[in-house]
Each structure stands twice: as structure tokens, then as C-alpha cells.
Amino acid sequence: MLTTNENRAAGRPYRASFYTLGCRLNQAETSLISNNFKNKGYEVVDYGQATDLCVINTCTVTEQADAKCRQLVRQVLKRSPEAFVAVVGCYAQMGAEELAGIEGVDLILGTEDKMQVADFIDVPQKLPEPLIRRSKIKNTPFTISSVGNYEHATRANLKVQDGCDFMCTFCIIPFARGRARSRAFWDIQREAVQLVERGHKELVLSGVNIGTYEHEGKALLDVIRMLETIEGLDRIRISSIEPTTIPEALVHHMAESEKLCNHFHIPLQHGHDGVLMKMRRLYSVKEYVQFLELVNELIPDVCLGTDVMVGFPGESDLEFEATRQLLADLPFAYFHVFPFSERFGTPAVKMAGKVNPKTKKARSRVLRQLSQRKKLEFNRRFLGQRASVLFEERNEAGRHQGFTGNYVKVAATTERDLTNQFVDVELRGIGEDGLVDAWVVGFG
Numbered sequence: 001m002l003t004t005n006e007n008r009a010a011g012r013p014y015r016a017s018f019y020t021l022g023c024r025l026n027q028a029e030t031s032l033i034s035n036n037f038k039n040k041g042y043e044v045v046d047y048g049q050a051t052d053l054c055v056i057n058t059c060t061v062t063e064q065a066d067a068k069c070r071q072l073v074r075q076v077l078k079r080s081p082e083a084f085v086a087v088v089g090c091y092a093q094m095g096a097e098e099l100a101g102i103e104g105v106d107l108i109l110g111t112e113d114k115m116q117v118a119d120f121i122d123v124p125q126k127l128p129e130p131l132i133r134r135s136k137i138k139n140t141p142f143t144i145s146s147v148g149n150y151e152h153a154t155r156a157n158l159k160v161q162d163g164c165d166f167m168c169t170f171c172i173i174p175f176a177r178g179r180a181r182s183r184a185f186w187d188i189q190r191e192a193v194q195l196v197e198r199g200h201k202e203l204v205l206s207g208v209n210i211g212t213y214e215h216e217g218k219a220l221l222d223v224i225r226m227l228e229t230i231e232g233l234d235r236i237r238i239s240s241i242e243p244t245t246i247p248e249a250l251v252h253h254m255a256e257s258e259k260l261c262n263h264f265h266i267p268l269q270h271g272h273d274g275v276l277m278k279m280r281r282l283y284s285v286k287e288y289v290q291f292l293e294l295v296n297e298l299i300p301d302v303c304l305g306t307d308v309m310v311g312f313p314g315e316s317d318l319e320f321e322a323t324r325q326l327l328a329d330l331p332f333a334y335f336h337v338f339p340f341s342e343r344f345g346t347p348a349v350k351m352a353g354k355v356n357p358k359t360k361k362a363r364s365r366v367l368r369q370l371s372q373r374k375k376l377e378f379n380r381r382f383l384g385q386r387a388s389v390l391f392e393e394r395n396e397a398g399r400h401q402g403f404t405g406n407y408v409k410v411a412a413t414t415e416r417d418l419t420n421q422f423v424d425v426e427l428r429g430i431g432e433d434g435l436v437d438a439w440v441v442g443f444g
């Protein structure tokens, strides 16, 4: 493996590697950025290999995320001291000064500039001082002149929206990513067609608050209907979507659609009305429950996931228990648990009743264990049934993994290469790795 300087001396193409922290939207953006470097003639190499340039797409959703970003930047600088290091994204937007204090960082780009990172670097030559750019974040519709580069992935993320206007009191995202804005309808179609031409059979719609999508009178359901007409695209999956932004028509459409996966991830955040109000969430527990029941009734095999926060300021034992009970009662297949993290500049920082870290940890543990149990229960419901699975690459243990439309993760052991194929399977049992054992019964 050539070092950066040896690679330059050999006159070989520059190598670029990428690391993504945080959400699915960041993953979508990194793949678009990586494609731009590819188009500029760079060889894209896996993170951790010798490289001439490393782009780190960061997250700032919690204090831990910030710390992880800094740790990663240091790791890259240690591993590839001659490589050009660009740090972009949410933490670059909010914590540029802290990042600039790390010796060796060359470029820091905030939210508005990050998608153009390839244009900022002519030759990946280290700079004496970091160049910092944090332009004002626009709130107008946008286009992206790229197509996601997902070399090893079956599913591809498709960015449809960015930013958020909801201003939940704990959340830094409206500051880090700006106000809600939507991608031009025709530009979504253009990238989707290109992703399908590259062999992707499933697209995951990504954004910060995708239910608020609006472009020239078109809403998210119009985006889905348009994508359904693309030949060769077999599955469309909605990533996280806010509870108050899902029209009933979308639920009915999911119930009937052949291509839209039966899967909703709807952040609940808390199971007590008082806390939801302090969080400035836009629904009550009753409204959330009614909506979830409607979804479950219309789509009996739907996979329902959620996000939940523990340790919000003032959260009492009783309020936590209300959340735990609600999560246990509702037909969730899984949930992601986030301990409250103080984000400078958000209203929640000034709220009374800080919950101590030990309590937060204990509450997180209780909910994570509950989530594991719910997932097992959900998976068990389908044992003995047949399903169509889109398989991904073989894992280290020689097992092919993949997902059903309703997000049951299965694994099959077979000589045949199942990568990126729809395969009819029978769901047999739960394997030692916790995945559902699948028995191949046909190729769909």
C-alpha cells in the first residue's frame, strides 16, 4: 500500500476515502459526495486504507456525537498524516472552532457548502491553516448534481428533503441543518432512475422531516407514486417520518402498494403528555396511539419502529414508567433509545430538573432490553410463513443477509450467490445470531 507521498510520486490517481457519522441522510450525502470525487478521477478506497484524501461527514445530534467526530478526526490524522482531511456537515457547522483547533485538519465545510466539497479541493495537498466555510443555509428548493455511489450496498438512500421547522426543544438539527426545504421533484426522479440503472432495486427515502416534502404542489405521496412507475425499482422504503406529517392517504397507499414497503419509523420521543409538551412535540399520546392503531389495522404485517428519549429534564420515575408501559403495549417491532443530551442553544438546556447520568443509563438499558424482546416477538410472528427477501452481500460467517419488505432481517446459508436478488424464502426459526433463518424456496 503506497503512502500519500509515494502515490503522488508514482503519478497514480488520487485516492479518496470517506467516513460517515450519524443518520441515514448523512449516508445519502456521503455517497453523493463520493460520486463527485469519482467523477473527478479519484479512486474511491475503503475507509482505513492508505489514502490521499479523507472526507469525514459529521453529526452533532448529541455531545457523544461531537466527541466521536473529534476522536475520528484524530484517528484519521494519525493513520494518514499526509492525507488531506476535510471535515464537513453538522458538527462542522456547529463546532468549526473546535475542529479548527485540531492540528492537521485542512478543510471545514458547514451544511450549505458540504455537497460541493469536491469543488473546494483541486489537489489534495495539505494546507498550513484550515480553510473554514460556513455559508448561510438557504431555505429554497434544491437540486443535487450527483448520483449516490453505493459500491457494496443493495439498498440506496435517496435524499428528498433537508432541514426542519418544528423546533423541538431538545433538538439542534434546525440550527445545524437549517429550515425545511425540498429537493426538486424532477431531480429526485433523475437520481432514482440513475440509481436503478446502477442496479439498485430498493431505494430508501431520506431527509430530516420528509413528511413535510413540498415542491411545486407535489407532496411525499406524489414522490412515492412517481418512483413506483420506474421500471426495475421494486421496493421503496420510507425512513423516519414525523407522526403529524403522515396523511391517511399514505397509509392507505402503503396498504395497497406492491412497491412501498410495509414499514414506518415514527418517532414517539416520549409516552407522557407533560413531557411531550415540554419537548414541544406536536401531538398527544392519545393522538399518536390512535394513528398507530389505524396503521396496524390497515396493514396487519406492518413493521413499526420508533425513537424514544430518556432523561429529558424533569422526567420523573412515573413519566418514564408511562413511556415504558406505552412502548410495551404498542405494536412496535423495535425502537431506538436516545438519552437526552444537552445541546447548546436549545431551550431544553435551560430547563430545570436535570436527570443524573446514572438514571439515564439505567432507563436506556430498560428500554433497549424491551426493544430486543419486541423485535424477537415481531420476528416470531412470521415463522413458518413465506416471504420475498432482497439479499445483500455474504457476511463473514458465510451467511447471506437480507430484509423482507416489512423489515424482518433474515439470513440464509447457501452455496448460491444471492447478492442483490429477490428470493422467496420460508422463515424457519431464530438463528444464534438473532436473525431469522431462511430456507430458500425459489427465485422471484
Ligand code: SF4
Pocket (backbone or CB within 6 Å): 164, 165, 166, 167, 168, 171, 172, 173, 174, 208, 209, 242
Ligand atoms: S422534528 Fe423535532 S426532533 Fe425531528 S429534526 Fe425537527 S426539530 Fe429535530
